Amino acid sequence: MLSLILGAVMAIQIGPVAPVAPEHTPQLAAKGSMVALAFGAGDAIYCSVSHDGGKTFAPPVKVAEEGVFLLTHHRGPRVVVTGDAIVISAVGGKKAPAGQYPRGDLTVWRSVDGGKTWSKGTRVNDVPNASSEALHALASDGKGTVFAAWLDNRKGHGQQLYGARSMDGGVTWLKNVMIYDSPEGSICQCCHPSAAIDSQGRILVMFRNWMDGARDMYLTESRDGETFSKPVKLGMGSWHLNACPMDGGGLAVSREGAVTAWRRDHEIFLAKPGEREVELGTGSDVALSAGVGGVFAVWSKAGAIQALFPGENTSRNLAPHGTFPSVVALANGGALAAWENDGKIDIQPVR
16 A cells, blocks of 8 residues: 655655554665565565655555564665666564563565566575574675675574675575674674675675674675775774664765774764764664765664755754664666655655
């Protein structure tokens, strides 16, 4: 079901797909005039596609319904557009007995007809149930290379950062590789990683580490998808916290190189590798995207959605209600943002 919300900027609301299935964790991807929106609801993953740059969206199509999907706190699906395919990833598994944490596998599905039909799922993690924390990232170069990174517990203790690469648009996947194993025994256990592929084919992965009691963000890179550089800490400050903030961040590649956004305590920061971080404002759950129009950032603040536009130094209110936003830059220089709003998904242009 699609409906229009009238406001300062025309917005689209998607949902509900089922009366008792609130929609969670929207994610956006774009290539040319096509925009794909992935989200979870109930025990299923859905996708809605626009072919006019986000002006209109087709009714959501069910991608997969396999056991149970973890959907809250960034544990939902991810989506990329690569070559002629839309690729969606999510972690699903069998329902666990009461009081037990569900076990799951990182799975991908593909559509080569613009989101109308979807392939059967392909498991990415080569050790069953190793990705059951369901916190992962998906990136593509838009031409067929896809990379997935996820929190992995195959060692039986703590969480390590693993990854895998596909060279054929997500049809098949090369062997799993360990990206990083913290000397503390685990990276931050409940924060999702972020991934991107730059114009030179470098794979970039950002994650929240756990070192000497600090929950800081780190960035690593690889040119072959198998060997990763020693992670470099982002920003000059540190966040000493004896808990998991359950908040990852955003990673994008602009014309000036990699740019990151993340939370430390109650503040949101923007940072380039090796440079001092810049505070954007207070809030959580920041998302980032870069395109020809510049770098766009969106985040949650006190139940509302904030946005920072390219070339501006002060954020603005994008919507009075919403949580867990995502953003994607468009070919026309603008962007689209999407977020949860009372069990539905709102989508709004960002100019």
